[in-house]
Structure formats: structure tokens, C-alpha cells
Amino acid sequence: xxxxxxxxxxxxxxxxxxxxxxxxxxxxxxxxxxxxxxxxxxxxxxxxxxxxxxxxxxxxxxxxxxxxxxxxxxxxxxxxxxxxxxxxxxxxxxxxxxxxxxxxxxxxxxxxx
Amino acid sequence: xxxxxxxxxxxxxxxxxxxxxxxxxxxxxxxxxxxxxxxxxxxxxxxxxxxxxxxxxxxxxxxxxxxxxxxxxxxxxxxxxxxxxxxxxxxxxxxxxxxxxxxxxxxxxxxxxxx
Numbered sequence: 001x002x003x004x005x006x007x008x009x010x011x012x013x014x015x016x017x018x019x020x021x022x023x024x025x026x027x028x029x030x031x032x033x034x035x036x037x038x039x040x041x042x043x044x045x046x047x048x049x050x051x052x053x054x055x056x057x058x059x060x061x062x063x064x065x066x067x068x069x070x071x072x073x074x075x076x077x078x079x080x081x082x083x084x085x086x087x088x089x090x091x092x093x094x095x096x097x098x099x100x101x102x103x104x105x106x107x108x109x110x111x112x113x
Numbered sequence: 114x115x116x117x118x119x120x121x122x123x124x125x126x127x128x129x130x131x132x133x134x135x136x137x138x139x140x141x142x143x144x145x146x147x148x149x150x151x152x153x154x155x156x157x158x159x160x161x162x163x164x165x166x167x168x169x170x171x172x173x174x175x176x177x178x179x180x181x182x183x184x185x186x187x188x189x190x191x192x193x194x195x196x197x198x199x200x201x202x203x204x205x206x207x208x209x210x211x212x213x214x215x216x217x218x219x220x221x222x223x224x225x226x227x228x
Contacts, residue, residue: 004155006155040221040222041219041221041222042117042204042206042219042220042221042222043156043204043219044219045216045217048216088155088156090155099144099208099211099215099217100146100158100161100169101146101156101158101217102158103148103155103156103157104155105153105154105155106154106155
């Protein structure tokens, strides 16, 4: 069974702080995605990383895919209250031939003004 | 343009009742996925359709769960004889093709509560 473990589960910080969320697995994935989910809504895709060692930046968010394609991190610089939400990582296994996703349990982030 | 829609948004069922959850994917999207999200957890894959063909139902937890997409567009997830452990948010997602790295667009989910 392929599992993705996210840490920390919960994070409560003040506006302006930096933070890093981790997503780890013992399995190799062909790609990894990060989603953000608001209460009462479905997850919304933030980024897809495909190549081992790849780094992608999206404004104040930096995403990294591990060299071995087993882990990923999300770093947020100068967090703002609008960043509050549930952050989910999702890996795509090599098998299947379609875009089946394995999700982690998520990191619930609260940014206080 | 319209995104993925799901109905009902909330469903309360008594244990033992049958329920049907509907998903309207984005028009023209070939792939359709159902996920189950328990409280405090990430979504878990249930089943996958490519057009009307159900290509993977490995995630369905029991034979009480049944999904269909008869005309390759709207899909229905049916749960027979609901149990309390079926309480969760059921998410539907669609993507344009079945190819690699295609973005999945998620609906808002149906929150099912079984009493």
C-alpha cells in the first residue's frame, strides 16, 4: 500500500512567519501535487512537480520534489491570514495508466493576524 | 464556465437506508473520479471512469457501494444499506483526458451523515 504522510498535522502561526510542510513516503511517485482545501469545498490544485529535485515557486509558496521522488515540501514565506486552510499532498503512482491520486491526511494551517 | 457540481450537498440517512449521490462533471471531460474523505483525513480513491467505462473500482469499500456513468457524463454513486462508518464527504473530480498529469477538478462534495 502506498502511503503519504504529512507533517505537521496542525500548524498555528502568526502573520508574517515562515513555515514548511512535509510530505513523505517510502514509495516512489511519478509526480506529486499539492492542493489547498477550504471548508465545504473540494481541493484546488496549487502545483504539480514531476522531476526529482524540481523546485517550483508560486508567489510566496515554494514547492520541492525530493531527488528520489518519495517526498516533497511546501514552504510559505511571510504567511498571511488568507493562507489559512488544509494543505494536501497527492502522489500519482507509476502504475494505472491514468491519473489516480494517493492523498496524504493533510496539514491544517491557521495564520492569525 | 461551470465547474464540477454535486448534489445533494448534504444528506442525512438513517442506518440501513439507500442513498444516491450525483456528480455533474465539467462538460467534455473524459475522466471521472470518486473519492471518500473522512473527517480529518485526506480524500481516498474509490473508483474511476473513462467515459462510460468503469476502469477501476478497487477503492470501493464493500459491495454496498456501486457507481455508474451510463452516458459518459453524469455519474451516480449509490450506497446501499448505509452504515455509520459510511459517514464522510464524497468528492467527485473530473479531468479532460486520461493522460498523465491532467489536472483533476473537484466538486464541493456531498457530506453524508448516517445516524
